[in-house]
Amino acid sequence: MKITRATVIVTCPGRNFVTLKIETDEGVYGIGDATLNGREKAVVAYLEDHVIPVLIGRDAHRIEDIWQYLYKGAYWRRGPVTMSAIAAVDTALWDIKAKAAGLPLYQILGGASREGVLVYGHANGADIGETADAVGRYRDMGYRAIRAQSGVPGVKGAYGVGKGGLYYEPADSALPEETVWSTPHYLRHAPKLFERLRAEHGEEIELLHDVHHRLTPIEAARLGKDLEPFRLFWMEDCTPAENQEAFRLVRRHTTTPLAVGEIFNSVHDCRTLIQEQLIDFIRTTVVHAGGITHLRQIAGLAALYQVRTGSHGATDLSPVCMGAALHFDLWVPNFGIQEYMRHTEETDAVFPHAYRFENGYLHPGDTPGHGVDIDEALAAKYPYNPKQLPVARLTDGTLWNW
Numbered sequence: 001m002k003i004t005r006a007t008v009i010v011t012c013p014g015r016n017f018v019t020l021k022i023e024t025d026e027g028v029y030g031i032g033d034a035t036l037n038g039r040e041k042a043v044v045a046y047l048e049d050h051v052i053p054v055l056i057g058r059d060a061h062r063i064e065d066i067w068q069y070l071y072k073g074a075y076w077r078r079g080p081v082t083m084s085a086i087a088a089v090d091t092a093l094w095d096i097k098a099k100a101a102g103l104p105l106y107q108i109l110g111g112a113s114r115e116g117v118l119v120y121g122h123a124n125g126a127d128i129g130e131t132a133d134a135v136g137r138y139r140d141m142g143y144r145a146i147r148a149q150s151g152v153p154g155v156k157g158a159y160g161v162g163k164g165g166l167y168y169e170p171a172d173s174a175l176p177e178e179t180v181w182s183t184p185h186y187l188r189h190a191p192k193l194f195e196r197l198r199a200e201h202g203e204e205i206e207l208l209h210d211v212h213h214r215l216t217p218i219e220a221a222r223l224g225k226d227l228e229p230f231r232l233f234w235m236e237d238c239t240p241a242e243n244q245e246a247f248r249l250v251r252r253h254t255t256t257p258l259a260v261g262e263i264f265n266s267v268h269d270c271r272t273l274i275q276e277q278l279i280d281f282i283r284t285t286v287v288h289a290g291g292i293t294h295l296r297q298i299a300g301l302a303a304l305y306q307v308r309t310g311s312h313g314a315t316d317l318s319p320v321c322m323g324a325a326l327h328f329d330l331w332v333p334n335f336g337i338q339e340y341m342r343h344t345e346e347t348d349a350v351f352p353h354a355y356r357f358e359n360g361y362l363h364p365g366d367t368p369g370h371g372v373d374i375d376e377a378l379a380a381k382y383p384y385n386p387k388q389l390p391v392a393r394l395t396d397g398t399l400w401n402w
């Protein structure tokens with residue numbers, strides 16, 4: 001089955017998405033997500049200038065060989081732009097293979113290991129009361145696991161606080177918005193949030209929290225300790241992880257489970273974290289970590305060390321990524337949880353999909369392939385609209401981690 005054509009589709013139904021479509025001489029086509037929030041055009045150029053020309057004429061069934069060709073053959077390995085481009089090709093090829101076999105992708109990967117994919121939603125509010133109410137709304141919708149973020153007194157624009165409604169979208173200005181961060185205020189506030197949530201919502205509901213890289217290792221250790229009484233499912237990205245050894249310090253001090261990896265793009269970014277069992281959940285995802293092929297390698301390493309998966313699933317990962325991730329999640333033996341931030345109705349209309357939410361679980365559906373398509377005519381009605389993520393500064397003006 002020869003690849004005859006590949007095209008990149010950029011659309012902005014409320015936010016920007018980049019999609020690769022690969023067509024074959026047998027009429028079967030596949031699609032892959034290539035969205036890299038705030039850096040979309042870099043991946044578009046990488047795909048159009050450097051990847052598509054070498055794909056034409058190759059056998060679409062040779063997924064592994066094409067992956068190795070794009071990775072080793074580029075000479076320049078890894079990095080978010082390269083790995084998102086490779087991921088898009090890989091996802092589209094797995095879609096093609098499963099469609100050609102007439103099977104949903106999870107069957108090609110090894111079949112279902114569970115009945116559904118446990119997901120967590122995002123509850124946020126300007127203060128603790130609003131967040132507690134938002135958790136209630138998610139429980140009413142059937143969620144069994146909920147990430148909770150709230151505004152912090154004395155901090156303007158704390159991470160994860162939306163501007164109302166169910167949709168939280170941090171990349172919302174053409175040039176990066178500047179926010180102010182105060183660690184002392186946050187460290188005093190966060191345990192109070194979870195104390196209230198446990199008091200109001202009980203012990204059954206799984207609660208998660210994203211620190212979004214704001215703390216130093218010793219501050220993260222302190223927060224982990226302070227949150228222990230509230231039995232979080234995980235504390236995410238408590239400190240930047242380029243220095244994987246930093247997690248040794250956090251781990252030594254707390255039993256709060258740790259999750260990390262949404263900005264990783266390769267198994268090498270998390271090798272130490274996994275092999276030393278410094279984390280409990282690895283958050284690498286299909287689009288930013290080289291597709292199903294590479295994610296499988298990361299999950300395989302993690303399984304040896306009882307680290308479970310917890311893939312990133314924010315709104316800047318398109319429904320194409322979500323569909324592929326759900327097939328992966330249904331199969332992967334060491335599955336933990338899947339993030340699920342709902343897309344807008346406009347986005348769902350551009351990307352018709354087979355996955356569905358029921359009682360706190362997502363199911364990828366049984367449509368052959370990964371079950372997500374793109375309505376190209378509708379996509380064309382939403383032109384690219386440049387948006388960037390915010391930056392954060394400490395109160396004295398020092399640039400910090402957003």
Ligand code: KDG
Nearest residue numbers: 037170210262313314316339
């Ligand atoms: O593009 C950045 C977002 O995906 C990120 O800020 C969301 O941290 C995030 C999460 O856990 O969903």
Ligand code: MG
Nearest residue numbers: 210236237262
């Ligand atoms: Mg996060």
